[in-house]
Amino acid sequence: MTPHAEAETASSNWGLWSNGSYESPSSSRELFTVNSPNVVYRDDEVLSKYTYRTTTVTKDASTGQYIATPTETRYDFRVDRRIPKVGVMLVGWGGNNGTTVTAGLLANRRGLVWDTREGPRAANYYGSLVMGSTMKLGIDAEHRDVNIPLHNVLPMVHPNDLMVGGWDISNMNLAEAMDRAAVLQPTLKMQLKKEMAQMVPLPSIYYPDFIASNQSGRANHVLPGDRACMAHVDQIRKDIRSDFKSANNLDKVVVLWTANTERYADIVAGINDTADNLLEAITQGHKEIAPSTIFAVASILEKTPFINGSPQNTFVPGAIDLAQKHGVFIGGDDFKSGQTKMKSALVEFLINAGIKLVSIASYNHLGNNDGRNLSEQKQFRSKEISKSNVVDDMVEANTILYKEGEHPDHTVVIKYMPAVGDDKRALDEYYAEIFLGGHQTISIFNVCEDSLLASPLIIDLVLITEMMTRIQWRSSSSNDLESTIPYESFHSVLSILSYMLKAPLTPPGTPVVNALGKQRAALINIFRACVGLEPESDLALEHRLF
Numbered sequence: 093m094t095p096h097a098e099a100e101t102a103s104s105n106w107g108l109w110s111n112g113s114y115e116s117p118s119s120s121r122e123l124f125t126v127n128s129p130n131v132v133y134r135d136d137e138v139l140s141k142y143t144y145r146t147t148t149v150t151k152d153a154s155t156g157q158y159i160a161t162p163t164e165t166r167y168d169f170r171v172d173r174r175i176p177k178v179g180v181m182l183v184g185w186g187g188n189n190g191t192t193v194t195a196g197l198l199a200n201r202r203g204l205v206w207d208t209r210e211g212p213r214a215a216n217y218y219g220s221l222v223m224g225s226t227m228k229l230g231i232d233a234e235h236r237d238v239n240i241p242l243h244n245v246l247p248m249v250h251p252n253d254l255m256v257g258g259w260d261i262s263n264m265n266l267a268e269a270m271d272r273a274a275v276l277q278p279t280l281k282m283q284l285k286k287e288m289a290q291m292v293p294l295p296s297i298y299y300p301d302f303i304a305s306n307q308s309g310r311a312n313h314v315l316p317g318d319r320a321c322m323a324h325v326d327q328i329r330k331d332i333r334s335d336f337k338s339a340n341n342l343d344k345v346v347v348l349w350t351a352n353t354e355r356y357a358d359i360v361a362g363i364n365d366t367a368d369n370l371l372e373a374i375t376q377g378h379k380e381i382a383p384s385t386i387f388a389v390a391s392i393l394e395k396t397p398f399i400n401g402s403p404q405n406t407f408v409p410g411a412i413d414l415a416q417k418h419g420v421f422i423g424g425d426d427f428k429s430g431q432t433k434m435k436s437a438l439v440e441f442l443i444n445a446g447i448k449l450v451s452i453a454s455y456n457h458l459g460n461n462d463g464r465n466l467s468e469q470k471q472f473r474s475k476e477i478s479k480s481n482v483v484d485d486m487v488e489a490n491t492i493l494y495k496e497g498e499h500p501d502h503t504v505v506i507k508y509m510p511a512v513g514d515d516k517r518a519l520d521e522y523y524a525e526i527f528l529g530g531h532q533t534i535s536i537f538n539v540c541e542d543s544l545l546a547s548p549l550i551i552d553l554v555l556i557t558e559m560m561t562r563i564q565w566r567s568s569s570s571n572d573l574e575s576t577i578p579y580e581s582f583h584s585v586l587s588i589l590s591y592m593l594k595a596p597l598t599p600p601g602t603p604v605v606n607a608l609g610k611q612r613a614a615l616i617n618i619f620r621a622c623v624g625l626e627p628e629s630d631l632a633l634e635h636r637l638f
């Protein structure tokens with residue numbers, strides 16, 4: 093049988109849902125309701141009137157003085173309360189992240205416990221912003237903070253309910269691939285093997301020029317053709333539409349790239365600069381169209397959100413143009429899981445404390461297949477870019493410490509050392525100037541079990557992206573929530589995902605925010621606004637005035 097037919101035979105066992113009597117926790121009612129004349133609850137939706145308050149700044153040309161004017165803009169939000177049956181299709185399903193996140197979803201869904209040297213461990217969602225962190229809802233009568241799980245701020249899908257499928261250029265089933273990944277404890281793997289052995293990735297597209305040559309040995313599960321073609325787009329669309337979504341009776345699918353890091357594609361006028369040119373270039377089989385861009389185009393044409401967890405420039409201008417034309421969500425790039433996450437928090441702290449960071453040395457070595465792929469220069473370059481640009485916004489915002497164009501020295505080094513496997517060793521040095529000619533040197537040794545850090549981010553990206561498909565807005569000066577003014581979705585480029593990503597994709601022409609604290613606050617406050625709640629400001633005047 094052709095690879096595809098073999099995969100189809102196995103694909104009937106896809107996904108995490110068994111025929112058991114599992115009661116989805118996502119059917120639980122919402123944890124809170126908002127008591128406000130500006131918020132209306134209906135069976136299927138929450139409608140809210142929201143006043144967006146900001147400060148517009150102008151400059152007096154004669155005096156050079158800033159003029160700060162408080163401004164208000166009225167919006168209506170609509171949140172669909174109905175929780176759909178959702179599937180995620182992973183490109184690179186057989187990789188370290190793909191197998192680990194699949195194992196994690198299965199272990200949580202079944203409530204697994206397994207023995208380790210430190211004693212029994214139970215499945216959890218640690219490292220997931222949505223499932224593992226809380227947010228302040230408000231204060232109680234005694235002015236004490238009331239904190240709730242972030243997952244409960246809006247009616248989100250529960251990850252235990254996610255159906256998982258995907259593609260890989262390697263034909264290993266998920267149990268074999270989980271062993272190859274060497275991430276999880278044998279006592280856990282043995283409880284998952286049987287179910288994961290039934291999961292076989294669909295064959296994928298493989299254009300050798302885009303990933304390291306050392307990956308060719310894995311490519312035994314590929315569709316015919318080694319460069320872009322519309323047949324590849326059509327096959328991927330069919331995989332999404334029929335082999336996964338309808339075969340599993342899903343309401344929605346999110347496609348997420350966790351395959352190898354590709355080299356950057358050249359941006360070529362007339363080829364990938366507009367949606368029409370990109371589609372034509374694919375039809376013509378242009379060599380500069382990467383597999384990840386083919387998956388993005390296929391997902392967009394299938395009205396399916398596409399998220400890029402790797403650093404390459406999947407979203408060439410033509411892909412962004414296509415997403416906007418079709419009103420489909422896209423997001424990326426490159427999971428922010430360990431060394432860079434620490435960097436974006438530490439740099440925010442140092443610079444916002446008025447400490448002048450003057451150099452960052454960011455080295456790591458790791459021994460997984462990702463590290464092997466990154467051992468070739470073109471793939472490393474993609475990662476070097478995403479790991480380097482993460483400080484730009486924080487530096488540019490502080491004109492006291494940094495003159496225009498001035499920035500810290502910053503070097504990124506990644507070495508492939510097979511012996512350490514997935515347990516990346518990150519060594520960082522942050523060197524800063526402090527008061528009166530002093531210096532502060534911060535050295536960090538950070539062992540990142542990379543796939544166990546990245547997998548919860550995959551879950552967050554999927555849950556938040558799906559939630560965004562159920563949120564709409566409209567500008568409204570009327571006070572009537574019953575108004576017939578049409579609602580619309582957020583911009584196709586989901587900058588709200590930035591907390592999970594090293595190189596956040598933002599709507600064209602808008603600023604990139606990398607500071608970790610600002611990214612988290614933005615996500616929480618956008619979700620609060622969607623149910624008519626003011627941003628959490630930490631003013632806490634109830635504790636400061638009397």
Ligand SMILES: NC(=O)c1ccc[n+]([C@@H]2O[C@H](COP(=O)([O-])OP(=O)(O)OC[C@H]3O[C@@H](n4cnc5c(N)ncnc54)[C@H](O)[C@@H]3O)[C@@H](O)[C@H]2O)c1
Pocket residue numbers: 183184185186187188189190259260261262296297298299303310349350351352353354383401402403426427428429430460461462465541542543545546
């Ligand atoms: N902490 C992390 O693990 C982390 C953090 C940030 C970014 N990333 C990125 O996530 C991606 C995956 O990381 P990983 O550790 O799982 O890598 P991996 O090498 O273990 O897995 C990648 C998988 O993709 C498959 N693949 C390659 N090209 C493909 C194609 N065209 N179609 C389908 N499958 C294809 C490979 O066979 C492999 O199974 C990498 O790009 C990595 O840089 C990982």
Ligand SMILES: O=P([O-])([O-])O[C@@H]1[C@@H](O)[C@H](O)[C@@H](O)[C@H](O)[C@@H]1O
Pocket residue numbers: 427428429430431432433456458462463466475479506516540542
């Ligand atoms: O997220 P992070 O730890 O800064 O960055 C990581 C890199 O340090 C690592 O070398 C690479 O293999 C991972 O894919 C990930 O990108």
